[in-house]
Structure formats: structure tokens, C-alpha cells
Amino acid sequence: xxxxxTSKAPESSGSATxxxxxxxxxxxxxxxxxxxxxRRFKTTHLxxxxxxxxxxxxIDHTLYQAGLSLNLSPSSADRLGLRHSKxxxxxxxxxxxxxxxxxxxxxxxxxQYDEALAAFxxxxxxxxxxxxDDERQSSLRDDLSLFEIHKTRLLRVDLGTRTRTDPFQRWxxxxxxxxxxxxxxxxxxxxxxxxxxxAGGRHHWSYQNTILIADIIGRVVTAALTAVFLVAPLAILxxxxxxxxxxxxxxxxxxxxxxxxxxxxxxxxxxxxxxxxAYAAVLSVFxxxxxxxx
Numbered sequence: 417x418x419x420x421x422t423s424k425a426p427e428s429s430g431s432a433t434x435x436x437x438x439x440x441x442x443x444x445x446x447x448x449x450x451x452x453x454x455r456r457f458k459t460t461h462l463x464x465x466x467x468x469x470x471x472x473x474x475i476d477h478t479l480y481q482a483g484l485s486l487n488l489s490p491s492s493a494d495r496l497g498l499r500h501s502k503x504x505x506x507x508x509x510x511x512x513x514x515x516x517x518x519x520x521x522x523x524x525x526x527x528q529y530d531e532a533l534a535a536f537x538x539x540x541x542x543x544x545x546x547x548x549d550d551e552r553q554s555s556l557r558d559d560l561s562l563f564e565i566h567k568t569r570l571l572r573v574d575l576g577t578r579t580r581t582d583p584f585q586r587w588x589x590x591x592x593x594x595x596x597x598x599x600x601x602x603x604x605x606x607x608x609x610x611x612x613x614x615a616g617g618r619h620h621w622s623y624q625n626t627i628l629i630a631d632i633i634g635r636v637v638t639a640a641l642t643a644v645f646l647v648a649p650l651a652i653l654x655x656x657x658x659x660x661x662x663x664x665x666x667x668x669x670x671x672x673x674x675x676x677x678x679x680x681x682x683x684x685x686x687x688x689x690x691x692x693x694a695y696a697a698v699l700s701v702f703x704x705x706x707x708x709x710x
Contacts, residue, residue, distance in 0.1 A: 438556060449550040449623050452574040456544065461536050468529045475522050482510045541577040544569040545626050546593045548600065552621040562604055566597040572627065584637070584680040588630035596624050638681075645673055645695070650702055666699045 445451045483498075485507045490498040547554050547568040554565045649669045656662055674692045677683060683691070 442553070445552070447550070447552070447621075447623050448572075448574065449545065449570075449625065450552050452572055453545065453550055453553065453570040454573055456539060456569050456571050458540075458569070461532075461539070465529070465532055465536065468525060468532060472522075472525050472529055475518075475525070478508075478513055481507050482513055485510065539571065541579055543572040543575040543578050543581075543627055545572060546570070546596075548593065548596055549624040549626055550621075551623065555621075562597070562601055566593065575627065580682055582634060582680060582682045585630045585634045588633055589626050592624065592626045592629060641676070645669065646698070649699055653699070653703055662703050666696065666703065669699065670696050 442450055480501065481504050484501055484503050490496075546566055547557065547560075547570055548562075548566045550570070553570075554560075557565060557568075560568065649665060652665050653662055656665065670692055673695055674688060677688055677691055
């Protein structure tokens with residue numbers, strides 16, 4: 417006979433109407449930060465993974481001890497190092513341990529663990545922004561201090577992954593967030609209500625699209641440096657007719673370019689070599705057309 421479920425819905429702050437009102441407001445917002453920003457729950461995800469890991473580790477230990485109790489000779493290579501494995505004093509019988517229920521539980525835990533790892537990896541590659549960048553959402557979190565809001569990361573589910581984000585852009589992200597935190601913390605010292613100072617009336621929410629700003633600045637700086645690395649050495653070489661000086665100038669500029677590309681851009685070793693080779697080819701073509709001293 418089926419019995420009605422006695423489980424209760426998870427408790428949350430506010431009534432159902434308040435919760436729906438906040439969700440509806442965020443889901444119909446005009447700004448992309450509010451519309452596509454979702455909490456990441458990084459620590460909670462990690463705790464869940466650790467709990468699963470601990471359960472599987474206990475089963476794994478039981479299986480290893482059961483396997484060692486067979487007293488079979490390890491393989492010649494002994495890749496697992498079974499000859500040096502530590503054995504428990506009391507080992508339960510295999511028939512008492514490896515049961516159909518045990519196998520089903522192991523499969524279920526491994527499936528949960530593998531799916532959770534893959535999902536967490538996918539989440540951690542998504543673009544993030546600080547909750548502080550979205551004043552509208554941060555004003556609802558009266559349970560957090562300004563510093564906690566600054567440290568809280570939200571996911572941008574409408575953007576691609578950040579696997580190709582350059583270190584220079586990440587550096588810009590960091591300092592743009594730090595600047596906004598400094599500005600708001602300085603402002604909050606003169607405001608006893610902090611971020612929740614909008615009482616009544618229509619309030620104009622402020623947003624900082626750090627991802628977009630860093631992307632634009634990164635592109636502008638990259639374009640400017642590219643122009644400098646093309647024009648400056650050509651201007652120097654056009655006034656030098658000595659082959660030794662020309663070669664020295666080319667070598668210095670190639671080394672500097674390679675160093676900057678490796679440091680500020682997320683490129684592979686092969687891509688860095690290709691960029692350096694192409695740059696050297698451009699300078700070499702120009703040098704070949706410069707007249708030398710008789």
C-alpha cells in the first residue's frame with residue numbers, strides 16, 4: 417500500500433509570493449548581468465563531491481582488502497604495487513561483502529561521482545562575475561557583508577567558456593572588481609545602510625560588465641602593442657644600414673615579443689613559435705630591402 421509522502425519542502429526565507437516576485441523580476445530584467453547571472457555554489461559543490469568521494473573510498477578500501485585476501489600472486493610488473501599494500505587485521509569474507517546490493521550501490525555512487533565531476537568541471541570553465549557588479553541582485557543579499565558580496569561569484573550562462581581567456585584579461589577582471597569594491601566600500605562608510613540605501617521611489621541600479629570591459633581593453637591594448645611592434649622596429653631599421661645592428665635590433669624585438677605573448681596571452685608553445693616566426697619574417701623582408709653600407 418502506498419503511503420502519502422511526509423517529506424516537507426525545503427524552508428527558505430520569505431513567502432512563496434516574495435520568492436516568485438524576486439525570481440520573476442530577475443528573469444525579466446533588461447540587464448544581462450541580472451538576467452543571465454546565477455550562483456555557482458562552488459563550496460557546496462565541493463562538499464558534495466567530498467562526501468561522495470569518502471563513501472566510494474570506503475568501498476574501494478573494502479574491495480582492495482577483499483582482493484588481497486585471495487592471496488593471488490601479483491603480475492610481473494605489479495603496476496598497482498600490490499606487493500607493498502597494507503592489509504587489515506580483520507578482513508570480512510568476500511561472500512559477506514560483495515553482494516548484489518553492494519554492487520548496485522557501488523555503481524550508483526560511481527555514476528553520481530562521475531556525473532558530478534563532469535558537471536563541476538563544466539561549471540568551473542564558465543565565465544564568472546562578482547555579485548558586486550550587479551547592484552540590483554546584491555541589494556537583495558542582506559545576509560552578506562560588502563566583502564562577501566565582492567567575493568561571491570555568479571555564472572554568466574549566456575557566454576561561452578573562459579578556457580581561452582588571456583591572463584591579461586583575467587588581470588583586468590581582478591583589478592576592475594577591486595576598484596569597484598574600493599569605490600563602494602568608500603561610499604558605504606558615509607552610508608549607514610550600505611548597499612540597501614534605495615528606500616522607495618524608482619532607483620537607478622548600477623552595473624559593471626567586467627567581462628565586456630576587460631575584453632574591450634584587452635583588444636585595444638593588443639592592437640596598440642601590435643602597431644608598436646610593427647612600426648617601431650621598422651622605423652629603427654630604416655635608419656640603420658649596418659647588418660650587425662639590424663640583426664641585433666631584430667633579435668631584441670623578437671625576444672621581447674615572444675616574452676610578452678607568452679606572459680599576457682593564452683597561447684600554446686606552437687602558437688607562440690608561429691607568431692615569433694611570422695614576426696621575424698616580416699622584419700627580415702624589410703631588412704632585405706634596406707640598402708647597406710658600401
